[in-house]
Amino acid sequence: MHDSEHAPARTRKKAARVDRSTRVDVSTRRRLADRCETRDAREARGSHWRSPAERSETMATRWTWVRRTLLALAIATGSACSAEPSECAAGTEDCPCDATGSCEGDLVCADQTCRAPREITLEVDDDDARACEVLLRDGSGEVASVRFPRAAGAHVREAPRTSISFAAHDDAPIERGAVHVQVLGEGDFTVERSRCFDGSGAEIPSASVRIGG
Structure with a gap:
């Protein structure tokens, strides 16, 4: 009587262990399938697909190139602006007439340029x-x-x-x-x-x- 009374309980425990094992196996298989699917999808998308880390690295490279280009332009512009000013003084021969439209000495203002007549x-x-x-x-x-x-x-x-x-x-x-x-x-x-x-x-x-x- 004693063994027969406890038999159903042992059966239920064994069935529960089998059920949990089955659920674990199913969950594991699902995770593996998801990983395989993710890898296959990535391969199917080809070289255009980039992981977040790869995209971040690409953007950093591009910004570095942009900064270097802007720095080169700034240096070139600064060099042009710092060039020696023109020695052509207003009002002198072959130079622009002054603010009043006049020129020095006997020079005359013609077409906004001082010329010797x-x-x-x-x-x-x-x-x-x-x-x-x-x-x-x-x-x-x-x-x-x-x-x-x-x-x-x-x-x-x-x-x-x-x-x-x-x-x-x-x-x-x-x-x-x-x-x-x-x-x-x-x-x-x-x-x-x-x-x-x-x-x-x-x-x-x-x-x-x-x-x-």
């Missing part, structure tokens, strides 16, 4: 003339400006023409070299028309203005 005088061929008006037209030479060292005068330029008016300081003939025309280029300009007036303001039909030396 040639000077050609205008001559009046009548001693009775006290004032004259003349219209010049650019030729191979370009009128840049006009000076009046021995007369009172003014000029207005509307390329390719320059209008000039000048008069003697006193009731006397207009001196030679009274008007200096500053010219850029190797050529000359032409006198398109001119007229002169005597001391009373009357026009002198025979008087004219010509290009001097």
